[in-house]
Amino acid sequence: MKLKLNVWRQKDSVTEGAFENFNVNDVSEHMSFLEMLDVLNEDLITDGKEPVAFDHDCREGICGSCAMSVNGYPHGHRKGTTVCQLHMREFNDGEELWIEPFRAKGFPVIKDLVTDRSAFDRIIESGGYVSVRTGQAQDANSIPIRKENADVAMDAAACIGCGACVAACPNGAAMLFTSAKINHLNLLPQGQVEKNERTIAMVEQMQNEGFGSCTNHYECESACPKSISINFISDMNKAYIKSKAFGKAGI
Amino acid sequence: MILDSKIPEGDIKDKWENHKFVNKLVNPANKRKYKVIVVGTGLAGAAASATLSELGYDVHSFTYHDSARRAHSIAAQGGINAAKNYQNDGDSVWRLFYDTVKGGDFRSREANVYRLSQVSVNIIDQCVAQGVPFAREYGGLLANRSFGGAQVSRTFYARGQTGQQLLLGAYQALMKQVNSGAVKLYTRREMMEVVLVNGKAKGIIVRDLLTGKMERHAADAVILATGGYGNVFFLSTNAQACNVTATWRAHRKGALFANPCYTQIHPTCIPVAGDYQSKLTLMSESLRNDGRIWVPKKNEDAKAIREKKKTPEDISEKDRDYYLERKYPSFGNLSPRDISSRAAKQVCDEGRGVANTGYGVFLDFRDAIERLGKDKIEERYGNLFEMYERITGTNPYKSPMMIYPASHYTMGGLWVDYNLMTTVPGLFALGEANFSDHGANRLGASALMQGLADGYFVIPYTLAPYIAEESEKVTTDHPAFKEAEQEATDRINKLLSINGKRTPVSFHKELGKLMWDKVGMGRNEAGLLEALEKIPQIRNEFWQNVKIPGSGAQLNVALERACRVADFLEFAETMAYDALDRDESCGAHFREEHQTKDGEAVRNDEKYTYSAAWEFKGVDKKPELHKEQLEFENVKLAVRSYK
Numbered sequence: 040m041k042l043k044l045n046v047w048r049q050k051d052s053v054t055e056g057a058f059e060n061f062n063v064n065d066v067s068e069h070m071s072f073l074e075m076l077d078v079l080n081e082d083l084i085t086d087g088k089e090p091v092a093f094d095h096d097c098r099e100g101i102c103g104s105c106a107m108s109v110n111g112y113p114h115g116h117r118k119g120t121t122v123c124q125l126h127m128r129e130f131n132d133g134e135e136l137w138i139e140p141f142r143a144k145g146f147p148v149i150k151d152l153v154t155d156r157s158a159f160d161r162i163i164e165s166g167g168y169v170s171v172r173t174g175q176a177q178d179a180n181s182i183p184i185r186k187e188n189a190d191v192a193m194d195a196a197a198c199i200g201c202g203a204c205v206a207a208c209p210n211g212a213a214m215l216f217t218s219a220k221i222n223h224l225n226l227l228p229q230g231q232v233e234k235n236e237r238t239i240a241m242v243e244q245m246q247n248e249g250f251g252s253c254t255n256h257y258e259c260e261s262a263c264p265k266s267i268s269i270n271f272i273s274d275m276n277k278a279y280i281k282s283k284a285f286g287k288a289g290i
Numbered sequence: 291m292i293l294d295s296k297i298p299e300g301d302i303k304d305k306w307e308n309h310k311f312v313n314k315l316v317n318p319a320n321k322r323k324y325k326v327i328v329v330g331t332g333l334a335g336a337a338a339s340a341t342l343s344e345l346g347y348d349v350h351s352f353t354y355h356d357s358a359r360r361a362h363s364i365a366a367q368g369g370i371n372a373a374k375n376y377q378n379d380g381d382s383v384w385r386l387f388y389d390t391v392k393g394g395d396f397r398s399r400e401a402n403v404y405r406l407s408q409v410s411v412n413i414i415d416q417c418v419a420q421g422v423p424f425a426r427e428y429g430g431l432l433a434n435r436s437f438g439g440a441q442v443s444r445t446f447y448a449r450g451q452t453g454q455q456l457l458l459g460a461y462q463a464l465m466k467q468v469n470s471g472a473v474k475l476y477t478r479r480e481m482m483e484v485v486l487v488n489g490k491a492k493g494i495i496v497r498d499l500l501t502g503k504m505e506r507h508a509a510d511a512v513i514l515a516t517g518g519y520g521n522v523f524f525l526s527t528n529a530q531a532c533n534v535t536a537t538w539r540a541h542r543k544g545a546l547f548a549n550p551c552y553t554q555i556h557p558t559c560i561p562v563a564g565d566y567q568s569k570l571t572l573m574s575e576s577l578r579n580d581g582r583i584w585v586p587k588k589n590e591d592a593k594a595i596r597e598k599k600k601t602p603e604d605i606s607e608k609d610r611d612y613y614l615e616r617k618y619p620s621f622g623n624l625s626p627r628d629i630s631s632r633a634a635k636q637v638c639d640e641g642r643g644v645a646n647t648g649y650g651v652f653l654d655f656r657d658a659i660e661r662l663g664k665d666k667i668e669e670r671y672g673n674l675f676e677m678y679e680r681i682t683g684t685n686p687y688k689s690p691m692m693i694y695p696a697s698h699y700t701m702g703g704l705w706v707d708y709n710l711m712t713t714v715p716g717l718f719a720l721g722e723a724n725f726s727d728h729g730a731n732r733l734g735a736s737a738l739m740q741g742l743a744d745g746y747f748v749i750p751y752t753l754a755p756y757i758a759e760e761s762e763k764v765t766t767d768h769p770a771f772k773e774a775e776q777e778a779t780d781r782i783n784k785l786l787s788i789n790g791k792r793t794p795v796s797f798h799k800e801l802g803k804l805m806w807d808k809v810g811m812g813r814n815e816a817g818l819l820e821a822l823e824k825i826p827q828i829r830n831e832f833w834q835n836v837k838i839p840g841s842g843a844q845l846n847v848a849l850e851r852a853c854r855v856a857d858f859l860e861f862a863e864t865m866a867y868d869a870l871d872r873d874e875s876c877g878a879h880f881r882e883e884h885q886t887k888d889g890e891a892v893r894n895d896e897k898y899t900y901s902a903a904w905e906f907k908g909v910d911k912k913p914e915l916h917k918e919q920l921e922f923e924n925v926k927l928a929v930r931s932y933k
Contacts, residue, residue, distance in 0.1 A: 069563045084793040096529040102360045164469045168462035173341040176419035183430025193423040
């Protein structure tokens with residue numbers, strides 16, 4: 040099939056960017072979206088032009104590197120799919136596509152489709168862990184965990200940290216990401232001890248990074264390639280209010 | 291050069307305990323005076339950085355990703371082995387040790403493997419304490435599954451995302467240490483050179499991938515946890531950025547490279563679809579627990595399926611060849627990876643392959659769905675089935691999957707002694723970057739185990755003896771840093787100045803195809819000699835005809851790729867030399883000259899019970915072979931049989 044692409048080009052973080060148009064021919068329906076861009080880049084390099092820069096690595100939807108919006112949808116329109124696993128059979132011959140970096144105040148553009156998502160690392164750094172040193176652990180089966188709790192914790196832990204939730208949110212909020220990590224740990228007995236400190240620290244770090252707040256648009260859940268539930272946000276809000284109201288010591 | 295593996299004395303069960311006791315320690319108050327560089331933030335690197343900084347060392351951690359959470363460890367699906375024996379099915383440290391030595395086809399170092407089995411149990415404890423959400427049973431205790439190459443259920447898992455959850459655990463432990471100021475983390479940096487002072491590793495040169503600026507970092511020890519070289523085949527299940535550069539650059543500075551020909555081919559990947567393909571997607575081996583692998587008995591049926599004139603459902607039961615169940619009745623569809631992969635190649639070479647290229651076999655869940663119900667299968671493999679459908683457009687609940695082997699993991703790597711130190715003093719290698727534990731073939735669910743064992747439980751003990759004895763402190767003002775930086779800068783300038791006609795990727799593809807055809811699943815002398823003739827030709831053309839637009843002072847993805855391809859083009863030759871030298875079939879290394887009538891691998895223990903460690907002698911020069919003889923005192927050398 041043939042496609043008309045409008046790709047966001049931006050030299051660096053300070054230069055203003057613009058869309059550049061490309062026509063790509065011979066696109067196979069079995070290609071992944073990134074393979075289609077690979078083919079474009081090979082042609083650009085051969086012509087002595089700079090290839091389109093985009094983050095990508097595992098190409099199997101788990102590393103969370105790839106991040107771009109296609110026709111306004113973070114990772115493209117197919118539900119529960121990263122752009123690296125989006126295949127060209129999802130598009131039609133002759134279609135015109137608009138390809139942009141994830142747009143959010145918290146994710147400044149570095150070049151073309153590459154953005155700086157280090158704010159997510161700083162949110163984790165502020166408290167997204169259990170403070171256990173290597174070697175301190177007791178036998179793994181000494182604390183039984185209800186299967187249902189472990190399963191819900193896993194639902195939250197499935198987050199790949201790609202940032203689609205932020206790009207999809209009209210407020211540029213990072214609440215789905217932050218709540219996924221908070222809930223993953225808070226739901227497990229190992230994470231209970233530091234629950235209050237963790238919740239307060241991560242929520243406040245998130246605010247300090249310039250992300251907005253949730254006003255229940257549900258766009259994040261819809262864009263999330265791992266279909267993480269927005270319910271985690273209400274659980275996070277509840278935990279945050281309780282932690283603030285009752286102090287870090289908890290009740 | 292004499293390779294001293296430094297295996298401790300005593301009974302194999304006591305070696306590690308004794309070694310830990312006699313090893314010198316570093317006073318806690320002194321540890322902060324020692325700076326340790328860790329390159330890579332996958333399982334081994336993140337675990338090592340977190341743990342060493344907890345002990346008090348001044349840790350500086352480097353990754354070429356934008357975040358420490360992206361390394362390819364994250365893509366491991368199936369699980370992690372540990373000799374917990376929670377299932378009461380006869381597992382033990384000894385059995386895991388035995389299975390791993392046997393699975394490695396008697397080409398690994400017994401003492402290392404035993405230690406790996408011992409610490410495997412601590413890994414699970416550690417990860418659960420970190421909050422890794424492993425699968426659980428209704429009673430609240432941990433669940434296990436069985437995996438290829440083993441007859442016990444010792445594999446712990448977190449749905450089909452075990453690697454992700456373990457890496458996030460290690461990443462969180464690392465970020466905890468970053469938060470406390472104990473680790474300094476550098477992202478988007480690629481290691482270009484190791485810096486040696488008086489023959490010892492004292493630092494690294496990295497390139498900031500955003501600005502192109504070279505940076506010098508000095509330290510008392512350097513740890514490489516930079517993964518494997520499976521992308522030498524271009525198409526593999528590895529992530530796009532996985533490369534040999536860090537280990538190859540260390541090799542050029544004197545670290546011996548061991549057993550590069552041991553490359554594991556994973557039996558269950560989605561077959562190649564076209565020329566544009568950038569990677570092959572692995573479907574977890576756990577699928578083999580319930581899926582049955584088959585091809586048609588008759589060539590004409592296979593041809594009809596390839597031409598879409600027949601569907602798999604049209605082939606009656608008596609016309610199907612469940613070849614693994616037929617050839618290996620006791621292990622069947624769970625036969626080890628190398629055996630399953632070769633069996634698939636064999637039936638496809640016979641003309642019975644089913645994908646449109648002729649290279650594919652069926653993995654069929656029809657019987658499992660009948661026996662257990664669709665719900666049960668969905669619970670076990672739901673995300674994998676969904677992934678398959680997304681990539682191929684075929685629904686595996688209705689029609690069998692198609693799979694074919696692909697390059698997946700590399701057992702070879704930098705030669706290390708029992709302390710995980712390379713032949714360069716002060717330079718250590720962990721995880722897939724070293725060669726030590728898997729011999730000629732790795733068992734499923736053992737890569738995660740080894741990465742975490744090395745990072746959490748081995749290096750924290752084996753780094754101290756070196757640090758305690760080493761007193762020379764250097765800074766980045768030392769001339770060796772200037773020299774190494776110049777080397778890296780010159781290389782980049784040279785690449786940018788060529789301005790030829792071909793893209794870096796086109797060279798990578800050309801090399802990869804050659805390696806897959808001649809140094810891949812089956813190898814023979816003529817093919818290897820042909821590869822050795824052609825690799826330098828591709829390399830020469832690369833250095834005259836590669837084209838890289840843009841400058842070196844910016845984010846330049848073509849330049850990054852070119853640097854990596856340049857190193858693959860040197861490394862590939864050593865890999866072919868190794869495959870040629872090893873004139874036997876063992877594990878994943880299959881020399882077509884050495885097989886039984888049924889196509890089984892034939893080892894030659896008399897001549898080849900050694901690890902081959904290669905010394906760099908210069909580009910276009912044959913590397914020199916050094917041998918580490920392997921002793922099997924605890925597991926008797928035997929023909930590996932899975933029949």
